[in-house]
Amino acid sequence: MRRVSPQTLLDVTAELLEAFGMPEPEAASVAASLVGAEIRGHNSHGVIRLSTTYEAMIEDGAIDPTATPDVERHSPAVASVDGNRAFGQLTGERIVNAGLEGAEAAGVSVVGVRGGTHLGRVGEWAERAAEEGFVSLGFVNSGGTARTVAPPGSADRVFATNPVTVGIPTFDALEFPIVLDMATSQVAHGKITKRAVDEGTIPEEWTVTEAGTHVEDAVAFEEGAGALLPLGGRTAGRKGYGLALCAELFGGIIGRGEVVGDDDNDHVNNAGMFVFVDPQRFSTRAEIEGVIRTVHGQVRNAAYPSAVETGVSTDGDRALMPGEPEHDTRRRRESEGIPLTDGAIEALTELAETRGVGTPLF
Known part of the structure; x- marks a missing residue:
């Protein structure tokens, strides 16, 4: 796991998209969206999509990079x-x-x-x-x-x-x-795709097979084993x-x-x-803000005993408001950099070499 600055990742991503044939303004816009997902902690929908999804779609004509x-x-x-x-x-x-x-x-x-x-x-x-x-x-x-x-x-x-x-x-x-x-x-399929890139396993409660069991290996799921x-x-x-x-x-x-x-x-x-x-x-703006504060207070002040599990896909020890994890992650990653796994770095590096993009990640 290594960290890369958001601006560096943005530059590399935009250059890769231009190498796919996108005009510069549109490439910058798509790159900002992909890196924005990374900054908010949704790396399954971030730059890894360039190699796991978009390259094949462009080659097959499913995406027209000039459209x-x-x-x-x-x-x-x-x-x-x-x-x-x-x-x-x-x-x-x-x-x-x-x-x-x-x-x-x-x-x-x-x-x-x-x-x-x-x-x-x-x-x-x-x-x-x-x-x-x-x-x-x-x-x-x-x-x-x-x-x-x-x-x-x-x-x-x-x-x-x-x-x-x-x-x-x-x-x-x-x-x-x-x-x-x-x-x-x-769970989103992208979460399993990301685990497959990193050669990870899948929690038992995510999948099912014809035998009523689950698929443990993320790569096997990507190859067609079982279903979500x-x-x-x-x-x-x-x-x-x-x-x-x-x-x-x-x-x-x-x-x-x-x-x-x-x-x-x-x-x-x-x-x-x-x-x-x-x-x-x-509703007036003041009324909307009052509703938000009231509901947020109820969630924040609920008891969260350690014996009650938050779940395998939940960070922290208490319920957060939808959008709050992304907000917190964004603040950290904008200052500390975006963490990339070895699998993601390898995939991006290989794609850059294939497309003749020389902008370094580090």
């Missing part, structure tokens, strides 16, 4: 974004811009998206909206691909991890916006399954994208629905 998304405005409150198979981070920017424009005009707006390739860390789009003072809700599917999640009682890979994201502005009540970004499976359990696992997986199903349908109906059962895509091609709301059409 730009289109926005179609149906009414002041309704818009559609076609990513045109551009880098998904560019599509995400268009989604937020179109959604905020509609919500400013009408109070509420809905944006359908298709052709989004890989939208990256979908919580980024909720975070951006919240920072501008807007509530948002997003449901995303994978265009019928990246199928890793089983329905309850099955071990067949039927759904993708179909994330849901929510953003809520906190104004001056907290130092960070409320941002919920979650897979509708037990829906959120709630063996006990309450119907809840995650229900959310995944809704995200799948929203992507097909509102986004007019592909769904499971369609065979048009070989790589992830996100479609979905995003809703944006101006909360100050309903």
Whole structure:
């Protein structure tokens, strides 16, 4: 494990994207998104995606590094974004811009998206909206691909991890916006992909096989062994399954994208629905801040006995507000640097050598 400065990683990432054929301004924008995920602790959706996801998608034509998304405005409150198979981070920017424009005009707006390739860390789009003072809700599917999640009682890979994201502005009540970004499976697939790069193992409660056991080896899972359990696992997986199903349908109906059962895509091609709301059409800023402080106080002042486990994917000894871990991690990594595992360094170095990029990481 070594640490690299955010600016250095940003420079290397932008240069790699330009080597893929992206124009400089768009490469800088996508690089900022990928490094932003790293800074916030979501390295599964950070620069490792260049070698684990994007290189193959570009080579296969699933991503066009020169493409730009289109926005179609149906009414002041309704818009559609076609990513045109551009880098998904560019599509995400268009989604937020179109959604905020509609919500400013009408109070509420809905944006359908298709052709989004890989939208990256979908919580980024909720975070951006919240920072501008807007509530948002997003449901995303994978265009019928990246199928890793089983329905309850099955071990067949039927759904993708179909994330849901929510953003809520906190104004001056907290130092960070409320941002919920979650897979509708037990864990985001990227968490296993990252473990596979580092030759790691998988916790028992994440996966299932036809024999009712679990997959321990992350590399074996990436090669097709078993399936992810829906959120709630063996006990309450119907809840995650229900959310995944809704995200799948929203992507097909509102986004007019592909769904499971369609065979048009070989790589992830996100479609979905995003809703944006101006909360100050309903409450004053002072009232919103009061609600946030009241709820935050209840969470903060709850008892957290050491005998009650927080879970394998939770840091710390108590519940934090959604978005708080990212805020804390960002502050540390902006000053201390971004930690990269040996596997991530090796993958980036190999990619840089292949693409003729000479900017050093260290």
